[in-house]
Amino acid sequence: MSHTVEILSVGTELLLGNIVNSDAQALSRELSGLGLNVLYHSVVGDNPGRLRAAVELARTRADVIVTTGGLGPTCDDLTKQVLAECFGRRLVFHPECAEAIRAYFARMGKEMTDNNLQQACLPEGCDILDNAWGTAPGCAFEAGGTYVVMLPGPPSECLPMFLERAAPWLARLSEGVIRSRTLRVFGLGESAVEALLRDRMNRLSNPTLAPYAKEGEVELRVTAKADTPEAADALIAPVEAEVRALLGDLVYGADVSGLEQVVLEGARARGLTLGTAESCTGGLIAKRLTDVPGAASAFKGGVVSYHCEVKAGTLGVSQALLDEQGPVCAGVAEQMARGARRVLGCGLAVSATGVAGPDPDDRGNPVGLVYTALAAPDGCWVKKLNLASPGARRDRIRTLAANHALDMARRWLAGLDPAGRDVQRGWTD
């Protein structure tokens, strides 16, 4: 029988709408992946009475309670106190936790104020979930058939704490092991992916196959349950193979952070450096490549040529072409990519020029018209894109343009036609 879960988030800032409850989303996804059944989310403020009532309710309707927030050092951090009370446990000072907190501050080169040591008080007899990403440790215990897990609120701590500490602890609730693998798909919408895979998904129960729409791409998660990791992986492999056979080179990676990571790794493996030339994306492609730690091993740099003067002056785009056709055309995209490759001295360069909106450009080019290009040692490719759609605003058009530019580099590095299918192919040397 499957266990049922309530995620209980504590924090007045959530009720004021100051932050979005991204912890609840991330944990729901991971808990579902473990085969646990998330039935409720609830949020209460930093108020002991209301938190107590919420805990009493949660234990009647779920057998796993995962809390987020309220573990910090200030006086409105009351999750541990209230939970300990509800489950009849005392809070005890854990010297080894205090040591870890001291060490964390030392590592950061910061003064530690004494109130931080309050974070070392945890319910008697609990299992400590050590926090390598911040100061407040989490904890977990079982009481009268209810499993309680407490995690810190900051998203940069909550998810890693869950993955590295809480998930292994919760593994006791699922017989055997659960493994999953996430395939990343670019170039097809969620509904198209779902339509292609629907029959297969409905027939599968172990492993399961589920699509998730991401910004401009789709994730397919294959999750299997088995007695051993090897047996789970053996269940996953044929489903992955089947998905890859169906979707072909639209699957750009498995268990990766995004197109940027695949492009960086591909370039590194080929001993090539990368550069960017950006107009409508305004630095977003370079920003995404440098989001990845260690990007410097392949990414050299980029030029944000927002004005035509910079396109001509820094990247050497033909002034005559700019005058005649304007900055939004295939030729300018091509010359931007070629220019970046030359000016930055890199092996591969991608470019994007287009109309991100909200208004059409001076020449009447519509919002969403974007050209992306790739300059490589063996030639240059350009894609013409129409990224307008109901609800596609400036930020989404820019994200999609960056995805397309990165995907051209990804495809070239994988030995595929960089411009892919159903797009304009051109300007190959």
Added chain:
Amino acid sequence: MSHTVEILSVGTELLLGNIVNSDAQALSRELSGLGLNVLYHSVVGDNPGRLRAAVELARTRADVIVTTGGLGPTCDDLTKQVLAECFGRRLVFHPECAEAIRAYFARMGKEMTDNNLQQACLPEGCDILDNAWGTAPGCAFEAGGTYVVMLPGPPSECLPMFLERAAPWLARLSEGVIRSRTLRVFGLGESAVEALLRDRMNRLSNPTLAPYAKEGEVELRVTAKADTPEAADALIAPVEAEVRALLGDLVYGADVSGLEQVVLEGARARGLTLGTAESCTGGLIAKRLTDVPGAASAFKGGVVSYHCEVKAGTLGVSQALLDEQGPVCAGVAEQMARGARRVLGCGLAVSATGVAGPDPDDRGNPVGLVYTALAAPDGCWVKKLNLASPGARRDRIRTLAANHALDMARRWLAGLDPAGRDVQRGWTD
């Protein structure tokens, strides 16, 4: 007496972690702005029994229930049925709603399937909240002292429906009008701002003054309630003046989207163009400037000089300096900014070079050491920053570095010392 609110979101996709509950955040912020007290968020799946129990609980602990989701045409859309049942009302077909739904499909040039007409069934005697942003109308009614508002789930419909339809309906719960003004503060942490303003905040009741921590900055929202907009504004003005007197030039704007908007507007007003030279921020500063629609009226472009070769080659940073002191030093920050100003031909240029992490650089410079610089017609300024702090990872260090660089331009444009207080001042011509 202030009314209390529960936001009840309905949708299995929230419990699977497929989407984040951004509706609850947006509504919380708006409801708080109306002077209503949001005490609970809860989420249940598309399950009539659990939804019914959640509604019964909500009416015992809040006097306003706002639901999101479950108003659509498919069989798992059950919010109206369950809520009508809980409050003893029949669902009735509203022909005028059916007409509006037909008209929506016609406007979009889409076929309407008959199940869409189910959306025209609404609780007897309710007020209809007409949906101009999608097909499912919302509704609102009062029953036995509980105010119920039902809104559609898609965020692109939920927030406009609230602002345009539900907020006026809820106005009956607050006497008079509510207005607010958001002051943006950079250069002081939330706890420091709070410490400075605590006494004042505690003494205030109308208007209220509340701080919100944002990524690397603080927002202060002043909210007033009065009989007329003019009277509310008159209550806000002295509090704003007092905050500005206390925080001085740390307040960089009111009701603006961020530092980037203030910098763009300041440059435009002075007839100056902007450029960027980025190393550790890797394009983020340019990306943020170009997030703002119409950025081209002041932003010319930027260079992402991630490798030293690009710093020397494209921006003209001294190779000897790079060899001697490495890329993370005040001199390189200065030469990057000056180089960008020259190469891009712009009036003002900002730069950032530093160690974003996760590891120290080759020369042993610690994670979080960043230099930002501003090159202006009358000189160049450099700031040395230590952006490490507990939980400050790569993305946060990059965000803070971008904020500091943008703030230098903001300060110069406002006639202030660009490097501000408690930082190293240098390299003024």
